Amino acid sequence: MYAQSILGIGWAVIQPIFSMIVFTIVFGNLAKIDSNGVPYAIFSFTALVPWTYFSSSLSSSSRSLLSASGIMTKVYFPRLIIPISPVISKLLDFFIALIILVGMMLYFGFSPSTDIIYLPLLVLLMIFTASGLGMWFTALSIQYRDINYGMGFFIQLLMYAAPVVYPSSIIPETYRTLYGLFPMAAVIEGFRAIFLQTIKMPWDFIITGTIISLLLVVTGSFNFRRMEKYFADVA
Amino acid sequence: MTDIVISVKNLSKKYRIGLKEETDDTFVGAVGSILKSPFQNLKRLQKLTRFTNIQKNSDDTIWALKDVSFEVKKGEVIGVIGANGAGKSTLLKILSQITHPTTGSITLNGRVASLLEVGTGFHPELTGRENIFLNGTILGMTKREIDSKLEEIVEFSGVEKFLDTPVKRYSSGMRVRLAFSVAAHLEPEILLIDEVLAVGDVEFQKKCLGKMDAVAKGGRTVLFVSHNMAAIKSLCKKSILFSKGVLADFDQTNKVIHHYLNDNNGVEIKKSECGPDNSLTLSDSVKLVSIRLIDDENRKIEILNENSALGVEIIYNTIDMINPIVPSVNIYNNYGEILFSSINRNFKKDSHSNNGNHKYTLWIPKNTFSSGYFKAGVILSSLSYANSERLIQTIKHLSFEVNDKSLNEVVGENGREKESFLRPQFEWEYQKV
Numbered sequence: 001m002y003a004q005s006i007l008g009i010g011w012a013v014i015q016p017i018f019s020m021i022v023f024t025i026v027f028g029n030l031a032k033i034d035s036n037g038v039p040y041a042i043f044s045f046t047a048l049v050p051w052t053y054f055s056s057s058l059s060s061s062s063r064s065l066l067s068a069s070g071i072m073t074k075v076y077f078p079r080l081i082i083p084i085s086p087v088i089s090k091l092l093d094f095f096i097a098l099i100i101l102v103g104m105m106l107y108f109g110f111s112p113s114t115d116i117i118y119l120p121l122l123v124l125l126m127i128f129t130a131s132g133l134g135m136w137f138t139a140l141s142i143q144y145r146d147i148n149y150g151m152g153f154f155i156q157l158l159m160y161a162a163p164v165v166y167p168s169s170i171i172p173e174t175y176r177t178l179y180g181l182f183p184m185a186a187v188i189e190g191f192r193a194i195f196l197q198t199i200k201m202p203w204d205f206i207i208t209g210t211i212i213s214l215l216l217v218v219t220g221s222f223n224f225r226r227m228e229k230y231f232a233d234v235a
Numbered sequence: 236m237t238d239i240v241i242s243v244k245n246l247s248k249k250y251r252i253g254l255k256e257e258t259d260d261t262f263v264g265a266v267g268s269i270l271k272s273p274f275q276n277l278k279r280l281q282k283l284t285r286f287t288n289i290q291k292n293s294d295d296t297i298w299a300l301k302d303v304s305f306e307v308k309k310g311e312v313i314g315v316i317g318a319n320g321a322g323k324s325t326l327l328k329i330l331s332q333i334t335h336p337t338t339g340s341i342t343l344n345g346r347v348a349s350l351l352e353v354g355t356g357f358h359p360e361l362t363g364r365e366n367i368f369l370n371g372t373i374l375g376m377t378k379r380e381i382d383s384k385l386e387e388i389v390e391f392s393g394v395e396k397f398l399d400t401p402v403k404r405y406s407s408g409m410r411v412r413l414a415f416s417v418a419a420h421l422e423p424e425i426l427l428i429d430e431v432l433a434v435g436d437v438e439f440q441k442k443c444l445g446k447m448d449a450v451a452k453g454g455r456t457v458l459f460v461s462h463n464m465a466a467i468k469s470l471c472k473k474s475i476l477f478s479k480g481v482l483a484d485f486d487q488t489n490k491v492i493h494h495y496l497n498d499n500n501g502v503e504i505k506k507s508e509c510g511p512d513n514s515l516t517l518s519d520s521v522k523l524v525s526i527r528l529i530d531d532e533n534r535k536i537e538i539l540n541e542n543s544a545l546g547v548e549i550i551y552n553t554i555d556m557i558n559p560i561v562p563s564v565n566i567y568n569n570y571g572e573i574l575f576s577s578i579n580r581n582f583k584k585d586s587h588s589n590n591g592n593h594k595y596t597l598w599i600p601k602n603t604f605s606s607g608y609f610k611a612g613v614i615l616s617s618l619s620y621a622n623s624e625r626l627i628q629t630i631k632h633l634s635f636e637v638n639d640k641s642l643n644e645v646v647g648e649n650g651r652e653k654e655s656f657l658r659p660q661f662e663w664e665y666q667k668v
Contacts, residue, residue: 071358074351076332077373143280229335230284232328233250 012093013100015056016048023048027165036167036198042101042108046195047164047188049097050126054184055155057090061134062151065142065231073232080224083138087131094123105195113197115190122190125206125213129183132216139220139227143234163188169199176204183209183216239344240425240456241307241330246339248300248325251283299325301480303339307458309424312451314467314488315460316495317477323460326477327351327427330458345424345456348374350414359403363394363413366402370417384420391442392416411435419446426450429460444470464492464570493569493608497634506634507537518617518626521560524550524592526613528635539604541639547597549613551627554590558617559583560626562595567610568656574609575657582618602660604637605646609656611635 007014020041027033028040035043061083065072068082105111141147159165162184171179179185180202186209189202282295300322307313315323328334330341331349357366367388371381381388389395392412394405402410412435418426428447435443447470451457461467467474467488474491476484484491507528530536530543539545547564563578577597579585585593611634615627642658 071373073328073333075349075370075373076347143283227284232334234283 009092009096012096016045016052016097017100019048019052020045023165033166034170036169036192036196038110038196038198039108042104042110042196043167043192043198044165045101045104046191047162049094049101050122050187050191051159051162051164051184052097053090053094054126054130054187055159056093057087057130058134058137059151059155060086060090061130062137062141063148064134065138066145066148069142069231079228079231080135080221083134083224084131087127087134091127101195110196112195113193115194115201118190118201119194121206122187122194125183125190125209126187128213128217129187129209132213132218132220135220135224136216139224142227142231158182158184161185167192167199168202168205177208180205180208181212183213185209238309239306240309240311241305241344241458242342243306243326243330244304244340244342246300246303246326246329246336246341247298248322248329248334249296249337250299251296253295298480300329300336303477303480303482305475305482305485307456309456310451310454311473312447312457312459312471314471314474314491315458315477316462316464316467316474316491317483320479321477322480323477324351324429325480327429327458327460330425331427343425346375346421347425347427348418348421348423349427349429350418351427351429357402357410357414360401362401363398363405366413367417370414371421374418374421374423376421388413388416388420391420391446393439408435408439412439415443415446419443419450422453422455424455426455426457428457430462440466464496468492489569489607496569496571506632507535509629509632518624520554520556521615521617521626522552522554523615523627524552526550526629526633528611528633529596536635538636538638541602541641544601545599545603545635547599547611547613547633549595549597549615550592551615552592556590556617559585560593561616561618561623562597563614563616564597565612565614566599567612569608569610571610600659602639602642603657604639605656605658606637606639606643607656608634608636 005011023044024041028035028044033040064082064086065079072079072082137147137151141151161182163171168176168179168185168189186202186205189199189205193199193201303322303326315326317323325334327349328351329336330343331347331351333349333351358369361369364385367385368378368381372378376384389398392409392415394409394413397405397409402413405413415435418428426447444466447457447459451470457470459467459471471488473486474484474488475482476491476495484494486494509523509526511523511525525548527535527546527548528537529546529548530539531546532543533546536543536545549562549564551560553560559582561579561582563576565576566574568574577599579595579597610632612632613627613629614625616623616625639658
């Protein structure tokens, strides 16, 4: 996965840590964004663990078909493997980042709540959202390269639609349902509820998020299967 | 129950090709088209996967394959030949399920391994070893199977030294070697190979052909696309000829090759006669009247059997020729390679100075050729001192078939042409000692 690189798996650690440092300086110290009363560093890092997973797996899943076009036009194998495999393989990075989070919790003196039993549910929600969107985008990108060009930009903007740098509590109550439509809101706030115990488990987010992510996976894979037979021709 | 492994029914594949786009040469027009272009792009891109009214032929679609049907039995090695763009690779791509047919269906019984083009399915960043596992897995081998065959694969490919080097640093030859080795050791029931051997060196090509032969003898089925007629001929008993997406022939390999080679040159298949064609004449003083291929009894022949000699009869007309004329006849095989040339060494005794018609007949004794297809060319040169000038030249313009039944009995129908194009019956002396 990290072929021909110096840091190798170290990249799994560097990305969230550096984002955390920058966010802490910019949003925590300069903009003084509310962090539910916990140090901004761990506040943002708790969100960055699932978010980094989501953004990197979504972007490589969206690019996957195009980068595999060489192999795709030569041999047959179930095409669905292509967008799914980055979603699976990025889990390794995710767990490494999770270990760092545990280290930070020890340092800052946090302990997880009993809601940790729901952690697998949140992880599944995260995987489903990434793979559902990934399947949609990668199937489209093979025909419409615009997806490929716009993806990095889109994911960057998407971060502000999720409570990564701010808490969801600053969202006005009337917009809360609308805000919950993005399943990553449920995942991130869920992580904060489990690891920082600053909020309760956001069950309203989790329920809508689960519905949406399942919908994404079902429609995404259906569309993927439908488009599959054209991949080799238009790639 | 049935021994049909590949069955293709009414297979067609349509592709969309690009058409030249109109460009505006005024400033306003150009700005307008920039604004319009996203919409046009959208339309164009949508059309890539959308074929409304499949049967309709529009300017920007082509049929890569049209209404192709055939069946292949278990254990057959089938050659697939045809000009570039005839649909050979498209067929293999459909058979290996990389692309789907527009209409029609295919039925495959057994595991398919395909080797399409150079570098088949390798990940450039991974090492040779990793790619063996990747490729093997993709082609349906279990890790255990690959483990047990790894040594054999590496040995066959001859790239041991580079096994832990990323494949992107391989030469194209090395890539093909490795790819072929993996596919060949997969033991698939059906092996599809598309013109991959061209990159390997002679020694490796031989190894591959040997391996393919072994694969076929093991009762598995091979479809082999190549432009190397010699390889096709030595490997495949039967062959398929494609021409512009249509299955043009499916028969014994040598017949199909003959069909292809002659079709290709735009010359009629059998042409044993040639009239006064001016394009062949290079001089004013000599004109060709006719060339005929004849048998003992002076009849024009198309198929020569074992009982008759072959005559090449040349009639020409001279006006004011001073120098003697030297006739010669070249005999070519089906692939256009010259087999021999016969020149009249005794031309000096023949009379040339008279105006009028002259006739030469070259007699090639009976039982000279193997059964098969041949071509003949005639050259008339004038011999002045020191240099000779060509007056009339036909290049492989006549063709004939030899069917030597007495020979077929000995070497078999499939042994025709196999070892030698010529099998002259020289003097065989027998003594019991």
